[in-house]
Amino acid sequence: MAILEIKNVTKQFGGLTALNDVSFQVEEGEIRGLIGPNGAGKSTMFKNIAGFYTPTSGNIVYRGENIEGKPPHTISEMGIVRTFQETTLFQEMTVFENALVGSHIKGRTDIFSAVLGLDQKKQEAASEKVMEVLDFMGLSDRKDQYASELPLGSQRALALSIALVSEPKIMLMDEPFAGMNPEETNHMMDLTRKVQESGITLVLVEHDMKAVMGLCHHLTVLNFGVVLAQGTPEDIRNNEKVIEAYLGGA
Amino acid sequence: MNKKNILTVQNVVWAAILLAALLATPHFLKFYHQDLLIYLTINVLVVCSYRLVTLTGEWSLIHAVMMGVGAYTASLLFIHFGLDMWFTLPFAGGAAALIAALLCFPLLRMTQFYFLIGSFAAGEAIRLTWIEFVGVFGGTGGLRGVEAPILWGIDFIDPIPYYYLSLFIVSVCLFILYRIENSRVGLTLHAIHWKAPLAESVGVNAWRYRALAFIVGSFFVGLAGGLKVHYLGSVSPNQMGIGFMVFILIWVIVGGYNKFYGPIIGVIVLTVFDESIRTFEVLRPAIYGAVLILSVLFLPLGLESIPGRLRSWFGVGSTPHEPPLTDQ
Numbered sequence: 001m002a003i004l005e006i007k008n009v010t011k012q013f014g015g016l017t018a019l020n021d022v023s024f025q026v027e028e029g030e031i032r033g034l035i036g037p038n039g040a041g042k043s044t045m046f047k048n049i050a051g052f053y054t055p056t057s058g059n060i061v062y063r064g065e066n067i068e069g070k071p072p073h074t075i076s077e078m079g080i081v082r083t084f085q086e087t088t089l090f091q092e093m094t095v096f097e098n099a100l101v102g103s104h105i106k107g108r109t110d111i112f113s114a115v116l117g118l119d120q121k122k123q124e125a126a127s128e129k130v131m132e133v134l135d136f137m138g139l140s141d142r143k144d145q146y147a148s149e150l151p152l153g154s155q156r157a158l159a160l161s162i163a164l165v166s167e168p169k170i171m172l173m174d175e176p177f178a179g180m181n182p183e184e185t186n187h188m189m190d191l192t193r194k195v196q197e198s199g200i201t202l203v204l205v206e207h208d209m210k211a212v213m214g215l216c217h218h219l220t221v222l223n224f225g226v227v228l229a230q231g232t233p234e235d236i237r238n239n240e241k242v243i244e245a246y247l248g249g250a
Numbered sequence: 251m252n253k254k255n256i257l258t259v260q261n262v263v264w265a266a267i268l269l270a271a272l273l274a275t276p277h278f279l280k281f282y283h284q285d286l287l288i289y290l291t292i293n294v295l296v297v298c299s300y301r302l303v304t305l306t307g308e309w310s311l312i313h314a315v316m317m318g319v320g321a322y323t324a325s326l327l328f329i330h331f332g333l334d335m336w337f338t339l340p341f342a343g344g345a346a347a348l349i350a351a352l353l354c355f356p357l358l359r360m361t362q363f364y365f366l367i368g369s370f371a372a373g374e375a376i377r378l379t380w381i382e383f384v385g386v387f388g389g390t391g392g393l394r395g396v397e398a399p400i401l402w403g404i405d406f407i408d409p410i411p412y413y414y415l416s417l418f419i420v421s422v423c424l425f426i427l428y429r430i431e432n433s434r435v436g437l438t439l440h441a442i443h444w445k446a447p448l449a450e451s452v453g454v455n456a457w458r459y460r461a462l463a464f465i466v467g468s469f470f471v472g473l474a475g476g477l478k479v480h481y482l483g484s485v486s487p488n489q490m491g492i493g494f495m496v497f498i499l500i501w502v503i504v505g506g507y508n509k510f511y512g513p514i515i516g517v518i519v520l521t522v523f524d525e526s527i528r529t530f531e532v533l534r535p536a537i538y539g540a541v542l543i544l545s546v547l548f549l550p551l552g553l554e555s556i557p558g559r560l561r562s563w564f565g566v567g568s569t570p571h572e573p574p575l576t577d578q
Contacts, residue, residue, distance in 0.1 A: 050451065072450040082451050090444045100434075101441040105453040107434055111466065114433035115426050123434060166452040 003028040003201050004049070004080075004170060009058035009068075011044055011225075018044040020225040021058070026170070031192070031202045033216035033233075035209075037245060040222040042205040043085070046172050049203075050082040051075040062170075077105055079169035083176065087155040089162075091148040095139055098147050098158055099130045102165030130165055137161045137191060153184040157191060170201045177208040185211055213237065221245070272417060276410050283525075284409035288416055290521050292478050295420045297501050297513035298427050299470035304507060305436065306460045307443035308365050311495050312353070313471055315373035318490030319346040320472025321479040322380065325393040328480070335399040335406075335480045339419075339473055346472025347465050349376070354461040370492070380487040392486030396479050412481050419477060423470050430466065431510055439463055504545050506552020515553050 002025035011019040019041045026032045034042050047053040049060055051072040060068040067075055076082075090098050100107070107126035109119040134140040137157045142150065147158060156176055163171055176192070177185050189211055196202050206212045212219065213233045221228040221236060223245045229236060236242055276284050300313045320342035327333040327341055353372055360368050380387040387393065398406035406412045430436055438459055441449040446456045479485045505516020527537050549555060 052447070071455075072447070073453050073455045076451055076453040084448060084451070088445060088448050090441055090448065092444055093440065097437060100437060101449060101454070102452045104438065104449075108438070108453075109434050111430060111435055111462065114435045115429045117429075119434070126434075162448070162452060 002026060003063060004203070005059075005061040006045070006049070007059040007061060009045070009048060009055045009060065011041075011048055011053060012056045018225050019048070019055075019222075022222070022225070022227055023058075024220045024227060024230060026201060026203055027218075028201055029196070029199065030217040031196050031204060031215050033212045033219040034203060034205045034222065035207070035212055035219055035236075036222035036228070039224075041225040042222055043174060044225075045222070046082060046174055046203075046205060049075075050080060050172055076166065076168070079167075080172065081163045081166050081168035081170070082172040083159050083163050083174055085174045086178065087152065087159065089147040089155060089159055092146065094144050094146055095134065095150070095158055096130060096143040099134055099139075099161045099165050100126060102133075102162035103129055105166055129167075133161050133164045136194070137164070152179065153187055156180070156184075156188060160191060160195065164195065164200075168200060170203065171195065172203045172205075174205050175207065176204070177206055177211045180208075189215055273414070276413050281409065284413065286521070286525065288409060288413050288481055289478065290518065291413065291416045291420050292474050293501070293517050293521070294514050295423050295474040295477075296471055296498060297505070297517050298424055298510070299467045299474065300498055300502055301467075301507060301510070301513050302427055302430065302439075302470070303463050303467035304502070305431065305439040305443060306456075306463050308361060308460060308464075309499075310357075310464070311366055311370035311492065312373035312376075313467070313498055314490045314492070314495035315376050316346045316350065316468040317471045317475035317478070317494075318380070318485065318487070319349055319376065319468075320475030321485040321490065322387060322393065322475075323472070324476035324479050325396045325485055326386075328396050329393065335476070336401075338480070339476045342476030343469040343473035346475070347469035350465045350468035351461070354464060358457055358460050358464070373492075373495075377487045377491060387487075390487060392484055392489070394484035396483050396485070398480050406480075416477055416481075419473075423473065427470065428510055435459075435462070500542060504542065504549075504552060506549075506554030508551060509554050512552050512554035519553055 004026040006022055006024050009019055009022045010017065022041070022045065034045060036042055044053065048055050048068065051067070051070050051074065054069040058068070059066050062078060062080060065078075067078065067080070070078075090101065093101075103126040106129070107119075107122055109122065113119040131140060131143075134143055137160060139154060139157055139161060142154065147155065150158060160173075160176070173192075177188055180188060185208060192202065192204075192215055204212065204216060216233060218231065219233055219236045220230050221239075221242050228245055229239045229242050231239070276287055279287060296313070296317060303310055303313065323345040324335070324338035324342040327338045328335075333341075353369075357365060357368050357372060380392070381390055398412055400406065404411050406415055431439075438449065438454055442454065442456045442459055450456055475485075475490075501517040501520055502513040503516070504520060505514065506512030523541065524534075524538065527534050530537060545553070
């Protein structure tokens with residue numbers, strides 16, 4: 001059963017149509033790749049799903065419920081969490097504190113409990129969850145370092161950890177492999193698979209074809225805001241329209 | 251969040267010495283300086299409550315006016331209903347918090363520079379209300395005749411008892427503010443400051459937290475306003491204008507706003523400094539201005555960063571981590 005359904009989503013910015021009648025479905029538990037040339041509307045799609053944009057028309061259905069137009073914090077509370085392009089982290093905080101922010105939904109507290117220390121149990125549980133995720137992502141040795149001091153690969157792993165701590169059902173990953181060397185890419189692919197195996201559905205926007213083809217169960221190809229093709233990596237690799245879009249038609 | 255045990259012998263000894271110094275200070279001062287000491291104590295609460303507002307990265311220009319809201323509330327309750335300070339203080343804070351809560355709806359639609367200007371405009375609107383509604387707020391002359399309470403035969407109009415009283419109240423408030431900053435609420439406020447979209451992507455309602463910081467900060471500065479008016483005896487619109495607001499900003503920036511104790515250092519050092527150059531009457535603004543420019547130029551992270559810098563210059567201990575100044 002589809003956990004996330006995109007139904008005829010159109011997004012216009014003034015006269016520019018960034019997404020035009022886009023529809024696709026994401027199955028529970030899969031890794032879905034969203035690919036396409038620059039400017040195809042991949043990131044715009046993500047922002048619509050995560051609530052940072054509201055679609056001009058069309059519906060986004062998550063587990064049978066319309067979510068288009070809801071604010072980002074509500075959507076993440078429902079279980080759809082996005083990660084950002086490049087390294088968007090709380091650079092001035094430690095690794096542990098970064099991940100701890102991710103436990104906001106379960107760990108949040110009111111100001112009186114905070115002052116009186118009534119939320120101690122809850123905060124301890126949150127800290128445990130954070131340590132569990134940092135262990136899982138291989139970051140527990142670095143938990144007291146500042147995020148800005150980490151190498152690129154670890155920064156991406158931390159970005160993933162922040163999202164994971166919030167215990168999402170669907171994770172939207174925006175170019176997690178950008179700028180990585182082959183070794184870092186392989187490590188990140190392993191981590192991504194581990195996340196999927198833990199039962200989280202992943203939607204991936206990515207340019208790194210090796211990673212996309214190696215990881216994704218299904219691909220959706222966007223070009224100029226419309227869906228060009230859908231299918232398994234094997235189908236897509238041999239799809240002439242896709243080849244044309246990427247390499248330029250004769 | 252911090253699991254470090256703070257009740258070590260060393261810390262207890264330091265705390266005891268600090269307390270003794272704070273309690274002994276007024277006995278070594280002249281009457282006039284005892285007054286200043288009380289205002290300084292209250293201003294410590296003003297800067298610390300302001301710091302809470304700035305934690306989300308939004309700097310407001312309405313804080314001084316919020317102090318005025320507290321002072322006017324306390325004055326009106328005292329003058330018209332004869333309420334003692336014990337009862338007016340919660341209302342003073344509450345009124346400032348209430349007005350802040352209402353202002354959240356227009357003001358927090360804006361961020362950064364627009365919020366700064368918006369908060370200034372809102373503050374001026376409140377100040378003009380005090381000036382124009384002469385019957386209620388006494389116009390430019392403000393309200394006078396507010397008195398300090400008497401309890402168990404202690405007349406708090408005397409500076410020393412009033413100093414002890416404000417020291418106690420301010421300490422309790424600082425403790426609460428410190429707890430907030432070091433709780434998950436504080437962590438979330440920091441997170442919103444550094445990367446609001448990332449915080450929102452894991453479920454943080456940034457608007458609500460900005461509002462919370464603004465309301466709680468206003469509550470404590472309103473309370474400070476009440477505390478001040480019961481000693482000073484009067485409140486006027488000009489006392490709480492942009493002039494005082496600029497002083498709050500200077501104290502916070504010169505002290506350093508990255509740490510909880512930075513603004514406290516700022517307000518204490520600058521107040522003492524201001525007093526010590528009183529003899530150079532004519533040159534005073536020039537000296538003051540020069541010191542400000544120098545400190546901002548050479549100590550962008552504030553006086554609070556001096557010990558860390560000294561340590562790294564002399565190679566003692568490890569270099570402390572200084573977070574970058576930029577927001578993004």
